[in-house]
Amino acid sequence: MPELKFNTAEEIDAAYITLQATFRAGTTRPLSWRKRQLNQVILMLRENIEAIVQALATDLRKPRLEALGGEIGPMVRRAKQSAAQLDEWARDESPQVPEWQRAWSPTILKRPKGVILVVSPWNYPIYLSLQPIIGAIAAGCPAVLKPSEVSPNVSSLLADLFPKYLDPSAYRVINGGVPEITHVLKLKWDHITYTGNGTVARIISRAAAEHLTPVTLELGGKSPVVIDPETTNLKIAAKRVLWGKTLNAGQVCVAPDYVLIPRSAQDAFVEAIKEAAVELKLDGALASDSFASIVSDTHFKRLRSIMTRSSGKIVVGGDAIEEQRRITPTVYRDVKENDSLLEGEIFGPILPIVPVDNIRQAIEYINAHPHPLVLYAFTDDPEVKQALRDETRSGGLHFNDVHQHMSVDQLPFSGVGESGHGSQALKFTYDEYTYLRSSVTVPFTAEPLVSLRYPPYTEAATQALAVRSGAIEGPAAST
Template sequence: MEELSRSLAELKQTFRSGKTKGAAWREAQLRALLKLVEENETQIFEALKRDLGKHPVEAYRDEIGVVKKSAEHSLAHIKKWMAPKKGQIPLLLFPSKGEILPEPLGTVLIFGSWNFPISLTLDPLIGAISAGNTVVLKPSDLAPACSSLLSRIIPLYLDTKAIKIIEGGSNVAEILLEQRWDKIFFTGSPRVGSIIMSAAAKHLTPVTLELGGKCPVILDSLSGSDLKAAVKRIAGGKWGPCAGQACIGIDYVLVQQKFAPVLVELLKNCIKTIIEPTILLDPPLDAQIMSEEIFGPLLPIITLDKIEESIDFISERPKPLTIYAFTKNKRFKDQILQETSSGSVTFNDTLVQFICDGLPFGGVGQSGFGRYHGKFSFDTFSHEKAVLHRSFFLELEPRYPPWNDFKLEFIRLAYSFNYVGLLLLLLGLRRRFARNLNL
């Protein structure tokens, strides 16, 4: 506690100094982070192999490559993101100017995840740095080799007065949650997410929860090369990322009953080169595997009489992090978009939405809330401050008492943005004064 208190005090002092608010500091930290992953690539590969058995290709695709892409994207756009944006001001307030000024939230806490212990720890950090915050990073203790590596190398590259990494288990997490933060970012399960949110509520701390959920695949009637491509992408989306241990990994497939045998046979052929997967055809819907996130190499296939029944099947359950739908039917696509709710929808592929910096990544309902990636990461760790610049020229007297019918009509027209009516009202008032003067 004493060490943590000193660390927090230093982080808050660094933030108050304004050091992290400048573009130069942010860019320097992002370049240092790029250097970190480039110079320690071999060590990262080894740590991921020890913790999760990842092949270097998979490790680069899902971890190192994600971090480098994200940092480079932020470096290319950070000055534009930081720049004030023009805000629209009613003509009634002329002469005035409005702007929206992005400012960092302060000192933030980021919880990494064990299944992608490099990318899901450093990618949110990129957003926090880009926005100009000071940060405490808590990697997952369930990936101890990666946690230890990050703890050792991050202080060698990044500003230790602004970015600190703290290792430990649930007891350390509990101590961290007792502190007052300006933002908490958590990636993990809905069960732990509710604990994070409860702790944050004590200090009214804003949170971003990137949680999991049962992400379905809807497989419409396809044939030939389209069907083979769909099955290959389904297999890759289920068993490719960390043997199914991914929040956006496929949880089950919805398919018409008459196509199920073909699907199973194609999957059997497709997955011979992967791991030892298990396919479950029509398991009981009240079974644990159909109510909880699987996070493993098991794939339930649910058969339906009509593929349109998949809409109700999904809608009757908690909102998923993502929906994958393989179809060439535009009407059915529109139906999926209009009649289901999910963090995202990907048509005719799996997982690839995660690397799209131009699309927000996040859940809805039980699958989490808040969003990040690219500019959305910057926004997540920023506050958009509204700024109004007024002139001393022209005074709106009707906003002050004493009240009369004229002032009521003036305010009524002002709130309806009826500037023509306001002008006519003022002209009418002028004519009345003129008549009174003639008398």
């Protein structure tokens, strides 16, 4: 795999100018053109499966199963669905209006916003790069993709594949680090999508504000798991939560970040966690090809730091190999408020268990912290479910499993508050990059109907318009 080549400022400017010209020329407007590009995305993924799997393995040591099932497959499926449903999404709408306005043909037009900037992360570098690109194509928007330099092999591969499969006058990959993205953000985009952390999101939002550019942010955060032991199968819950922490070595924006459980049930849950660890063969994780590595030395050292500073007790795992950036999935019990494991989003295979007095205290704990990207809860108690629906805020709410809401294409993927804003996936991404344009055609034959508006104003005209507008009650005037 070639070394990642950063783009120059001149190359960035040239790409920007080209994409703006393409949009103004209307190249991306026809639905037939968009469908061809969506089919090209499918072709790009299917013809380069092995190269993509290898790049993901090199950057993240991502297992083949996770590469196919969690990155390539979902993007093929969503590109196909986007092409199949595009006619329906793009269809003009005729809203219901009062009878006297129907002759005006009121219409809601679906129109592309313009040139999109996508800044994607390293943890799911295919999925989180192509999901917004698929939406941009469907919406008729040219786009620049700025993938993460932290996953250099995938970023280099995308830069190589895009011009071979997608129209280079409409879709470009720009690679680089801080200087390059700083230059990119000085340009005026019509929409920016960023997936990553809150610190960078604030930088991007400030840059976007200079041009009043709308932004879609997906920022992760600490996604809690609430365990209601009264109505939950603790063995299944433990296995599902632990699996959620092993997926991509916990480097997932919707990974379960910590567990809140009544302290009276902590011992039973820990025993269930230990049984699940044996079943998932976590003791061999450091040498297994079923577990990913930490992406970089920096991230590895950060995780080892919060582990060594924690006051919690390790009940599963704890081992690591620095040279391979591998950490055994590790579970801590009796983790207290202000522990190092609760400082920020973990983004690694580490799971703290935080005992609370009861479910009510768990809800209070969640509400005392920034709104998570997703709230997981294991319960079959209708009252507990309703309390979580009504009394907490999160981008998603997921009962009795983890991660699976991401596989439901018809649901919006979004955050709230510090976990982000805007929605993604299929039509939701299409809608992000589309603006609604109002249109009416008032016929000349309507002149008698609108003549009341002209000066000089009379009492009769004022009375009739007041009735028509709804300001006062009375029989509607026709002239």
